[in-house]
Amino acid sequence: MKKVLITGAAGFLGSHLCDRFIKEGxxxxxxxxxxxxxxxxxxxxxxxxxxxxxxxxVTKFVHVPGELDYILHFASPASPIDYLKIPIQTLKVGALxxxxxxxLAKEKKARILIASTxxxxxxxxxxxxxxxxxxxxxxxxPRGVYDEAKRFQESITMAYHRxxxxxxxxxxxxxxxxxxxxxxxxxxxxxxxxQALRGEDLTVFGDGSQTRSFCYVDDEIEGxxxxxxxxxxxxxxxxxxxEITIKDFAEEIIKLTGTxxxxxxxxxxxxxxxVRQPDITKAKEILGWEPKVERAxxxxxxxxxxxxxxxxxxxxxxxxxxxxxxxx
Numbered sequence: 478m479k480k481v482l483i484t485g486a487a488g489f490l491g492s493h494l495c496d497r498f499i500k501e502g503x504x505x506x507x508x509x510x511x512x513x514x515x516x517x518x519x520x521x522x523x524x525x526x527x528x529x530x531x532x533x534x535v536t537k538f539v540h541v542p543g544e545l546d547y548i549l550h551f552a553s554p555a556s557p558i559d560y561l562k563i564p565i566q567t568l569k570v571g572a573l574x575x576x577x578x579x580x581l582a583k584e585k586k587a588r589i590l591i592a593s594t595x596x597x598x599x600x601x602x603x604x605x606x607x608x609x610x611x612x613x614x615x616x617x618x619p620r621g622v623y624d625e626a627k628r629f630q631e632s633i634t635m636a637y638h639r640x641x642x643x644x645x646x647x648x649x650x651x652x653x654x655x656x657x658x659x660x661x662x663x664x665x666x667x668x669x670x671x672q673a674l675r676g677e678d679l680t681v682f683g684d685g686s687q688t689r690s691f692c693y694v695d696d697e698i699e700g701x702x703x704x705x706x707x708x709x710x711x712x713x714x715x716x717x718x719x720e721i722t723i724k725d726f727a728e729e730i731i732k733l734t735g736t737x738x739x740x741x742x743x744x745x746x747x748x749x750x751x752v753r754q755p756d757i758t759k760a761k762e763i764l765g766w767e768p769k770v771e772r773a774x775x776x777x778x779x780x781x782x783x784x785x786x787x788x789x790x791x792x793x794x795x796x797x798x799x800x801x802x803x804x805x
Contacts (some may be wrong), residue, residue, distance in 0.1 A: 480504045480768040482634060484535050484552035484578065485488035487514030489657050490592070490650070493698050494549055495519055499527060499701075499711065509552065509786065510534040518657050527719060535574035536566075545585040547705060550578045551592045553626070557746070558663030564622040571626025572633075579637045579645075590705045591634045592713060595753055596624045596745075605720075605754035608712050609651065618748040637711055646704050649724050651716025651755045655694030655775065656782035662792060663690060666776075668729060670783045673734040674791055683745030685724025688803035690754045693775035696768040703764040716755035717768045733776055741786060 481498050485491035485528040486507025498505045501523065507519055508531045522528040533539065535552050553570045556561045573645065575591065582589040598606045599614035614624045631647055638645040654666045672679050692715070700715035721729075727740050760766045 478503065478504045479545040479546040479602050480506065480543055481549065482506045482508060482545055482581075483551060483593075484508045484574070485553065486515060486530065487511060487518050488555070489518070489655075490653065490694070490697065491551040492518035492657055493694050494551065494701065495522060495528065495791065497702060498697050499525065503527070503547075505529075506531065506583075506623055508533050508535065508539075512563065513554050513556075513659070513662070513685070514658070521664070535577055536569045539577045539581050541581065541585070543589045545581070545591070548578055548582050548587050548589040549701075549705065550575060550589065553592070554664035555594070556659075556664045557620070560623040562689070563621055568621045568626050571630045574635055575630045577594070579634065580642065582645075583637065583641055583643055588705070590646040590648060590701070591630055592650045593627045593631050593647050594623075595649055595714070596620070596750075596754065597628050597631065597649065598750075599624055600748055600750045601752060604752050605718065607756040608714055614676065616707075616749045618745075620748045621757040626668065632696045635710075636797075644705070645710055646741070647703050647710075647712040648701050649714045649716075649755075650697065650701075650710050651714065651753065652689050652691050653694055653697045653716070654691050655779055657694075659781070660783060660786060665701070665723065665726065665781065666691065666727045667783070669730040670734070670780060671791065673730055673735060673738065674783060676736070676738065676743045678729045678738045679730065680743055681723055681727050681740050682743050682749065683723075684721055684742065685727065685740070687745070687749065687751045688720045688722050688753060690717050690720045690728075691772060691775075692768050693770035695765050700760060700764065700766045703766050704760075707764055708796070709759075713759050713763065714755040714757055715760055716754055716757065717772075718757055719772065720754045721772075722750075729772075733780055758792075
């Protein structure tokens, strides 16, 4: 039985990766410091012999006994609320955490996949974004702690590949959604759905003309798995290329949830990308991958999940208002 270490295992994507690798017959070691993760996302796995969990911060030395075949590094805050609240930890997990896990992969002779992000493109001047685009990032802006952590992560990963011959993979993840998203993480979909479920008006930042492209979690996990098992070492975009404006998306949410709220507008946060759309040509050609789940189907599954949350979970939702922190 092959063994895989998944960091950020109690998070949104990490927990779905644990499920996928269990299904594929792996022995899965989950690791998380639970700053943004939640054990309830993986509690269904604790009864399984092929799953074990380490409560550990990867910015500290990482030790895993025995052989290890694969490492997937998904430990990082991934939402604006999180990385604006804990900016130093965000930088440390991208730098120190990645360094520790690359060292572990070198020691174990394991293949390692690093979770990067579309945020490496910043507020892009090229549309859609190809992997060859270097990005437009404000290094000292409030979002820079996340953007630059991920850019450094890619650089050190390629350095380990070139200098040590380490087997590395880099996935650039675009907006992903589905069950187990945190309702209070500040991202567009949980923010809108949380407001709808609480009977609040939906908050759109800017005039709503900015775009995003949303990929359902099952499709995202499939792309990540295929990339890990491929022979391709350079970054690959994994996301849904079907673009929608935030205003149109808010109207979709109102229709889906059957609510009567209206859309209200607030100032656009500093450095918030105006467009976001992946070019997935490489994923199609190299991995034979493209998303399959239509947005209407995926959004219904996501809304059904959020409806199961308790009243307490709904009420503790943190509002997605960054304007006071992001003034120039």
